[in-house]
Amino acid sequence: QQPVQSPQAVILREGEDAVINCSSSKALYSVHWYRQKHGEAPVFLMILLKGGEQKGHDKISASFNEKKQQSSLYLTASQLSYSGTYFCGTEYLSSNQFYFGTGTSLTVIP
Amino acid sequence: DGGITQSPKYLFRKEGQNVTLSCEQNLNHDAMYWYRQDPGQGLRLIYYSQIVNDFQKGDIAEGYSVSREKKESFPLTVTSAQKNPTAFYLCASRRGQGENYGYTFGSGTRLTVV
Numbered sequence: 001q002q003p004v005q006s007p008q009a010v011i012l013r014e015g016e017d018a019v020i021n022c023s024s025s026k027a028l029y030s031v032h033w034y035r036q037k038h039g040e041a042p043v044f045l046m047i048l049l050k051g052g053e054q055k056g057h058d059k060i061s062a063s064f065n066e067k068k069q070q071s072s073l074y075l076t077a078s079q080l081s082y083s084g085t086y087f088c089g090t091e092y093l094s095s096n097q098f099y100f101g102t103g104t105s106l107t108v109i110p
Numbered sequence: 111d112g113g114i115t116q117s118p119k120y121l122f123r124k125e126g127q128n129v130t131l132s133c134e135q136n137l138n139h140d141a142m143y144w145y146r147q148d149p150g151q152g153l154r155l156i157y158y159s160q161i162v163n164d165f166q167k168g169d170i171a172e173g174y175s176v177s178r179e180k181k182e183s184f185p186l187t188v189t190s191a192q193k194n195p196t197a198f199y200l201c202a203s204r205r206g207q208g209e210n211y212g213y214t215f216g217s218g219t220r221l222t223v224v
Contacts, residue, residue: 002152032212041200042153044212087152089213100145100153 001026002099003090009105012078020104022088023070031064031071032089034100035082042087045073050093078108112137116201116216122224123188123195131186131219133201142184143202143213146170153200159184188221196223 003024012018022031030049034042046055048064048071055062059076075082088101114135123129135142141160145153155168159178173192178184188195201216 034212041215041217042213044214047212098155103152 001092001097003088003101005086005088005101005104007104008102009107011107011109014080014108014110015077018075018078018106020073020075020086020088020106021070022072022090022101023068024090024092026069027093028064028066028069028071029091029093031062031091033062033071033073034087034089035084036087036103037084075106078106080108080110082106083108114201114203114214114216116199116219118219119217121219121221123221124224126190128187128189129221131188131199131201131221133184133186133216134182135184135201135203135214135216136182137203137214138181139203139205139214140181141204142178143204144168144174144176144184144186145200145202147198147200147218156186156199195221197221 003022006021010018030047032047033045035045036042048055048062050066053064062073064071086104089098091098117132143158144156146156147153154170156170156174157165157168157176159165162178162181165176165178173189175187199219202213204213205211
């Protein structure tokens with residue numbers, strides 16, 4: 001029931017773009033995105049609800065494809081501060097359970 | 111500022127000991143959660159509580175216990191029955207289950223068995 005993220009890890013140079021995917025095997029009610037820096041707590045980025053939604057702030061945005069049961073997080077013109085592990089979290093239509101994804105380690109280098 | 115306070119930041123446990131991790135929130139959130147994170151892995155749910163005096167087991171509740179006597183507090187006890195307790199423990203809260211708000215996390219407690 002845990003959503004699967006891809007890629008597992010990515011290394012970028014400053015200014016490059018990245019896409020992180022989150023896929024579920026069950027119909028989704030919502031998708032959350034979080035960023036966790038090493039040794040710190042995860043920080044909430046955004047939530048997307050069923051109905052097909054896109055959200056974004058600054059250079060980080062996300063989309064929710066209800067039909068494909070997946071969400072994608074887009075990081076454009078990456079900055080050093082974007083480094084960390086990104087987790088998606090999913091809530092399902094069939095229950096109110098919530099599961100965090102497997103995580104994607106993103107490293108931005110100068 | 112509202113938030114979640116976890117203490118202690120680091121905790122060392124001897125074999126056979128019970129230890130209690132503290133979690134306090136002043137966000138007036140109904141729902142509170144405990145997650146365990148192992149190195150390089152995601153977050154796994156231990157216990158959660160949606161209202162005072164009520165809580166449910168998560169996916170890995172064995173060897174752990176909780177209480178919810180006050181809305182603000184949700185302490186986690188790691189008992190001697192938990193055979194591999196070394197991990198990073200995160201407490202979180204949310205306005206409500208299924209609501210359109212994200213989780214707020216505390217800064218975590220790193221527990222090590224010595």
